[in-house]
Amino acid sequence: MITDIETARDKLADAIWWLKGFAAARPASIDEGAGEHLRLESELTEVRVFLTNINNASIRRMGEETAVVLSFAEFERLVDAVRVPRLHETQIAIRTIEQVLAQYRDEEKAARRGDEIPF
Incomplete structure (x- = not known):
């Protein structure tokens, strides 16, 4: 496997x-x-x-909006913000989401321009 x-x-x-x-x-x-x-x-x-x-996790967008790639460390930050909703953890999660979303949007723009994105 x-x-x-x-x-x-x-x-x-x-x-x-x-x-x-x-x-x-x-x-x-x-x-x-x-x-x-x-x-x-x-x-x-x-x-x-x-x-x-x-x-x-340097690719964020896979296919036609079929998946968003996160590293496990990024995922853990999001989980921590939900599991322990303290201001500090929430701010870290917000920064993580903003970074991932910005990279995703850049890749989405590249896809509209016709740059090659796998799948």
């Missing part, structure tokens, strides 16, 4: 490397499949960057 981003990334990398080896061993004409391994490598790099960004 995959329980973290690193494991998912490693399993994906293993599968891609196996496919690259399989493609390389396949007899092909000079033009057929030329450069395919470079495309796969580039796509794997994009996936790794994406997964790392999720893991670091």
